[in-house]
C-alpha cells in the first residue's frame with residue numbers, strides 16, 4: 001500500500017545548491033559526478049535538493065534509514081527513475097524496468113534461474129573460463145603490461161555468454177563485445193541528458209546504436225528460434241528461462257519476453273562484475289599486507305587446487321576483500337527512483353514525481369558510518385562489524401524487492417576469479433599509469449588499469465588445510 005498522507009509541511013524542502021531553470025545543477029554534476037555528489041552530501045546533509053531536471057525535481061538521498069525507507073519500507077510509492085527508462089532502448093520491457101504485477105510475475109519466473117543451487121552448477125564453467133584466461137596469461141612476455149579491466153571484461157562476458165546462451169566461439173564473443181561497446185557509449189551519453197534526440201534522427205551515434213541493436217536482436221532471436229525447434233537443448237540459463245512456468249498465470253515467457261530478459265541479463269550481468277574485479281586488483285596492488293593475508297587464506301584453504309563450490313564459504317577473507325572493494329567502488333554507483341505520491345524523506349517534503357538519486361558510492365563513504373572511509377580495510381566486513389552497522393549503510397546490490405537478482409551469480413564468479421588468479425599471480429600497477437574513476441553507466445576505470453603479472457611460486461609447498469590442522473594439533 002502506498003502511504004496515503006504525510007504530515008510534513010510542503011514548505012519544508014531540503015537544502016541544496018542553487019541551480020539553473022530546467023537543468024538545475026546538472027552541468028556542475030556532470031563535470032565530476034562523484035566529487036559533486038560527495039561534496040553536496042557533506043555540505044547539505046542527508047537529503048539534498050539539486051534543482052530541476054527537465055520537468056522533474058532532482059534529489060540526492062544518502063542516509064541509510066532513508067535509503068531503507070525508499071527501497072524497502074515504502075517501496076510501493078517508488079518506481080524506477082524516469083532517466084533509467086533510456087535503458088529500454090536495449091532491454092525493451094525486461095525485468096529491470098518493469099513495474100507492478102508484470103514485474104512481480106516476471107521476477108517470480110526468473111528467480112529460480114538465479115538460485116544458489118542453480119548458480120552452483122555453473123562453477124565448473126566459470127573455472128574453465130578463468131583457467132583459459134590464466135593459460136593465455138602464461139604466454140605473455142614477462143614484464144609486458146596488460147589492461148586488467150579489459151581482461152576482466154573479456155572474462156566476465158565470456159562466462160555470462162556461456163552460462164546464458166552456451167555461446168563460446170571467439171568470433172561470437174568478439175561480435176557481442178563490439179555491440180556492447182556501442183550500446184554502452186549510447187547509454188552513458190543519454191542517462192543524464194535533459195533533452196534527447198529520438199533514435200530516428202540519423203546522428204552518427206544513433207545510427208551506430210541502431211545498427212548494433214539490430215545485430216544483437218538478430219543473434220538473440222536466432223538462438224531462441226533454434227532452441228524452440230530443437231529437442232536437445234543445452235543446460236544453460238536460457239533453457240531454464242524457456243522452461244520457466246508461472247503456476248499463477250499459467251504461462252511462461254514469450255519469444256519477445258525472452259529476448260528482453262536475455263538483453264537485461266546481458267546488460268546487467270558482466271560489466272559491473274568486471275569493473276569491481278578490476279578495482280579489486282588495483283586495491284590489492286596498493287595494499288601488500290592485505291594481499292598477503294588473502295594469499296594466506298587461499299594457500300591455507302585451497303593449497304594450490306582449483307576452488308569448488310564447497311570451498312566458497314571457507315574463503316571468508318576473499319569475500320571481505322570483495323565487499324570492501326565494492327564499498328569504495330560500487331559498480332552500480334548510482335540508481336534512481338521516482339515517487340508516485342508526495343512523501344516525507346528524512347523530515348523533508350518531497351513532491352510527487354520527483355527524481356531521487358540513491359548513490360551507494362556516496363553512502364558507502366559517509367564518515368558517520370565508516371571510520372576513515374577512504375581507507376581500504378576488509379576488516380570492516382567481519383560478521384560483528386556488519387551486524388553493528390545499519391543495513392543500508394552498504395548496498396552495492398540495491399535492496400528490498402528489487403535487489404539485484406544476479407547477486408549470487410556475481411559473488412560466486414568474483415570469488416572464483418580472485419581465488420584462482422591470486423593463487424598464481426601478484427598483479428602490479430604499471431608505474432605512472434593514471435588511475436581515475438569514470439562514473440558512466442557503471443563505475444569504470446577511465447584509462448583502464450595497466451598491470452604487470454608476477455608469478456607466485458610458493459603455493460605448491462603449502463600444506464593442505466587438513467594437513468595444517470593436523471600439524472597444529
Ligand code: HEM
Pocket residue numbers: 080095096097107264265268269270272273276330331332335336395396397398399401402403404405406407409410
Ligand atoms: C558486481 C556485480 C553487480 C552489481 C554491483 C549489481 C548491482 C545491481 C543493483 C544495485 C541493482 C538494483 C538497481 C535498482 O534497484 O534500481 C541490480 C538489479 C539487477 N541486476 Fe545486478 N548487479 C551485479 C551483477 C548482476 C548480474 C551478474 C546479473 C545477472 C546475471 C544482474 C542482473 C540484474 C537484474 C536483472 C536486475 C533487476 C532486478 C529487478 O528489478 O527485479 N546483476 N543490480
